[in-house]
Amino acid sequence: MDDTDSVSVLIRSGNLGDRLPRLVGTLDDQSLPYGRYEVIFLDAGSSDGTSARIRQLVDRRPNVHLIESDADGWRPALEAAAGEFVLCLGDDDRLLPGGLANLLAAAADKDVVLAGGGDAGPVGFLPDSIEATGVTSATEPLSGIRAITPFALIRRELLLGMGSDLPAADDFRRTRVGLLASSATIGTCGTPVGLGSGPPSGTSAERILADASGAAELLGDSDSAAWLVAAHAAALLDQPSTSLTPEVEGQLTELVQRHWKDRDPAPLPPLYRALVQAAVDGIPASAAGLLNIAELSPAVESATAEWSDGRLRLAVTGTVPAPSTSPVLVPDHRPVRLTVRNVNTGIRYDLATEVTIEAIEGSTGFVARAVVDVAEAAAGEPLTEGVWQVLVRLVGTGSRSAVTVAVPACTVPGGVVDGIPIGVFAADGQLRLDVGARQHGLLGAPFTPDRATITESARGALLSIADPNLVVRGDAALPAALFLGSFRLPAVLRSAESGVRLECYVSGLAGVSKLQAQVGRAQRQPLGLQLRITAIGEMSIEPAAPDRPAAKRSAAKRPAGKQSPVKKPGAPKPAARKPTAKNSARHQKNPVKQQRNRRIVDRVPGPLRPVARSAARSPVLQRAYRQLRRLI
Structure with missing residues (x-):
């Protein structure tokens, strides 16, 4: 890929409605720099305000353009495009974040790059036909089917060179196959680039059949034309949305006969064989007994x-x-x-x-x-x-x-x-595999206390929990968190050839806290352990105690027929006694004393600070400390 190559994304838009934000969002997420691609909307007459919304995008984004034209084709957008390559999309398509970059990377010295996406595609397209096979040509049986993939990166000059032969917008099969039949160098991209069915291709059986028939004529009497016809015949019969009239069914049978009367259908996929053989024998397509794909489900x-x-x-x-x-x-x-x-x-x-x-x-x-x-x-x-x-x-x-x-x-x-x-x-x-551990926990909890160690150091108490079950390849340190109850502490998940362990410097007040861990953005995982801190700061790990069932409150039953007694007016309650100055002074916090206590605690080593805080609040130890200060 030339680092200067750019691409113009052409979208023939109608009434987009809520599809516009989704479409623009996938274009914004592209890994390709903004300066190397532009988006051109070709509005052929929207009536739901789509045109006004696109104009707002144009005002805010220098790489978005709008062309309003009634022309039945892509020519106005092609003439306005500035990229070396163009990519025509349907208004319901979505691109993956690396879609444009992957297409340009596969372009190199190619005129056209064909790429697939999800499982869907236009009528007659087979997802299995797209593989990273390098250069394709009209002599390959699957090349005609491959040419109508939803996504195709095409050199702009190649399309403009077709002149008046450039078909209408809906006749995209003839456009694609016309490139295949020309001297264009066509390659494939094995990486999926998006989701959708590609440019508009018509929805009626008559329109699809006419487009496919015209495309087959461009390929002449070749295996690629014959396979293209078989794929469309089977797809039209299998599509509930395309009902065949007797006239269209007759045209379909005649088209299959023309391309298969002198060919053996044995190499065809199983869905096509019975249909093609029946058509060659003069049996109408609808009576050919199309194989039900449900019979083949593994x-x-x-x-x-x-x-x-x-x-x-x-x-x-x-x-x-x-x-x-x-x-x-x-x-x-x-x-x-x-x-x-x-x-x-x-x-x-x-x-x-x-x-x-x-x-x-x-x-x-x-x-x-x-x-x-x-x-x-x-x-x-x-x-x-x-x-x-x-x-x-x-x-x-x-x-x-x-x-x-x-x-x-x-x-x-x-x-x-x-x-x-x-x-x-x-x-x-x-x-299921959760790559990145974003939605599901990673650690193999619950753990036993023998997997945990606490090491005292100048930095504090280091808790390390080993997970012997996790598989490791390569050394890494992943950000994590350890929760002591609801208190969150920063942690690190370290992986090496020796295994995986969760490390965290822990501290806290005397008591027992259940442990939970979180790696990355995954949900918290209970570890089945709890941390116990004694009054003198000693720490130990033990199995977590089972959660107590929540106590059920039973509402007191009121005897039947009895009503709540009406309160009789009585003497008002005496007002609450205001605190005296003596009591108020006794309960007020002394900021000087608080500051002195903090200085004392700060001088104590980290592991002993919980004990120092408790001692600083003891009246007996406070008096002893003051007497000691007088003697020094």
């Missing part, structure tokens, strides 16, 4: 997890049922892949998965093994902070949405890997 029977060298090694055992309509899995097919998915953003990353397959009557058994390394699980980058679930994903089906099932929870501790705290916990019976 079932997980068991899962194990263990740490090794700071990496979490997973092994998942399950089955994939054979559908009743057609055979799907063959002995050399690897049907599943393990993946991690952020529960908040929906972004997922596939893990390198080793799959062992065993033929079982009526299904295919599998054992899938993968390694989660938080330092590189995000397509070679560290996983971002947040809660991630582990899923088994069925691949190669041809479904537009991911077919997944959660991996069940298994007993495994958390750890500190390269300075990153990782909590491992169960939620709804599913395995």
